[in-house]
Amino acid sequence: MRKINTRSFRLATRSTYREINRTIVLNLIREHQPISRAELARRMKVGRASLTLIVRELLESSEVIESGTAVAARGRRPMLLRIRTSGRLATAVDIRPTHTSVVLADFGGTVLKREVFPTPSRPDDLVRELGVRINRLLAAETSPGTAATCHGIGVVVPGMVDRRGGRVLYAPRLGWRDVDLRDALAAHVGIPVIVESAPIACALAHLWSLAGDSRTVNNFAYVSVSDGVGVAMVIGGEVLRGEAHTAGEFGHVSLDPYGPLCACGKRGCWEAFACNAATSMRYISEVAGAKNSRVDGPRRGPLPPIEEIVRRAKRGERAAEAALAATGREIGRGLAAVVSAINPKRIYLGGEVTAAWDLIEGPMREALVAGTITEAARATPVLADRALTEYRLLGAIALVAAPSYAAPRVG
Numbered sequence: 001m002r003k004i005n006t007r008s009f010r011l012a013t014r015s016t017y018r019e020i021n022r023t024i025v026l027n028l029i030r031e032h033q034p035i036s037r038a039e040l041a042r043r044m045k046v047g048r049a050s051l052t053l054i055v056r057e058l059l060e061s062s063e064v065i066e067s068g069t070a071v072a073a074r075g076r077r078p079m080l081l082r083i084r085t086s087g088r089l090a091t092a093v094d095i096r097p098t099h100t101s102v103v104l105a106d107f108g109g110t111v112l113k114r115e116v117f118p119t120p121s122r123p124d125d126l127v128r129e130l131g132v133r134i135n136r137l138l139a140a141e142t143s144p145g146t147a148a149t150c151h152g153i154g155v156v157v158p159g160m161v162d163r164r165g166g167r168v169l170y171a172p173r174l175g176w177r178d179v180d181l182r183d184a185l186a187a188h189v190g191i192p193v194i195v196e197s198a199p200i201a202c203a204l205a206h207l208w209s210l211a212g213d214s215r216t217v218n219n220f221a222y223v224s225v226s227d228g229v230g231v232a233m234v235i236g237g238e239v240l241r242g243e244a245h246t247a248g249e250f251g252h253v254s255l256d257p258y259g260p261l262c263a264c265g266k267r268g269c270w271e272a273f274a275c276n277a278a279t280s281m282r283y284i285s286e287v288a289g290a291k292n293s294r295v296d297g298p299r300r301g302p303l304p305p306i307e308e309i310v311r312r313a314k315r316g317e318r319a320a321e322a323a324l325a326a327t328g329r330e331i332g333r334g335l336a337a338v339v340s341a342i343n344p345k346r347i348y349l350g351g352e353v354t355a356a357w358d359l360i361e362g363p364m365r366e367a368l369v370a371g372t373i374t375e376a377a378r379a380t381p382v383l384a385d386r387a388l389t390e391y392r393l394l395g396a397i398a399l400v401a402a403p404s405y406a407a408p409r410v411g
């Protein structure tokens with residue numbers, strides 16, 4: 001049951017009925033393609049005639065194409081329908097503290113072009129550089145005669161985002177507060193820009209993914225453990241955003257008021273215990289043979305990157321194994337809070353540390369069990385999302401592609 005919001009509502013109009021049915025048809029084709037009209041009608045439990053108009057509209061708008069024929073026992077072989085992905089392009093931008101990736105891909109996720117460059121420290125400089133690079137990419141791929149169209153630019157950032165206003169509210173790792181990203185970038189490129197927090201974009205990529213059994217999971221959390229720790233929560237097929245766009249900020253929930261200093265200025269946040277830099281600091285302490293492997297204190301020299309620690313652990317280096325096992329425990333402590341808060345069907349965990357899954361999984365599960373109070377909560381599946389870099393970009397593509405499949409909001 002959803003209560004009607006009498007201050008913000010959308011009235012049903014004469015076209016609402018058709019709009020809803022059209023989206024249902026589009027989603028059925030997407031999930032079961034290639035599919036015949038007869039099979040569609042059977043799945044919708046309607047007559048072929050009721051489908052004819054909707055399918056014709058989808059074909060005319062080029063969202064759907066006819067391709068191939070089905071095997072038929074007798075008579076004319078029916079044409080099969082599928083979603084058109086080629087020629088429908090999205091630009092995906094993944095902004096990280098060290099580097100920014102720009103990818104041009106089609107709606108099916110096939111990458112056509114990719115560029116990576118160091119992230120400028122000032123947002124203005126980043127927007128300018130993005131504008132130049134995106135315009136160059138689009139000029140090459142969507143020039144007259146290629147029939148390809150870029151439908152939008154999806155941008156993911158490590159921080160809290162006001163999705164409607166297109167503003168980055170706070171990104172501790174970038175040092176940004178209240179940065180207008182959407183309108184500033186749109187002014188350079190002249191096509192719609194959608195800005196989203198990285199974990200939410202990763203969650204959307206899973207929500208709209210057709211791989212595996214993702215399509216049947218509508219209640220889950222996506223936890224990203226990387227430069228920082230971010231959480232996105234999907235409940236009933238919808239991302240939970242909160243009153244002021246900060247829902248899911250488990251990364252900055254303090255697990256210990258006397259714990260290590262966090263990028264946000266507080267002490268003992270989950271992020272300060274579980275992020276990549278924390279793992280690197282723990283590794284250095286382990287190597288130094290320190291009894292107390294606190295991750296606080298001044299840094300001396302550059303930290304070894306997480307990928308290197310994973311490599312050393314795989315070679316059997318004890319200090320690296322211990323540092324990663326400890327990270328597994330710290331991740332599990334926070335996951336217990338996520339499970340207690342939303343009781344998800346499953347948790348997807350993304351990040352470079354998942355490459356050492358065999359080392360982190362056990363300690364993570366132990367901490368999750370210790371921190372939860374029912375058998376069902378303790379058994380919540382945690383699955384590694386091993387393609388974090390790609391997922392952030394797939395998430396950015398989903399920002400552009402998914403709205404055409406989303407249920408129309410009425411009431």
Ligand SMILES: [Zn+2]
Nearest residue numbers: 252262264269
């Ligand atoms: Zn914090």
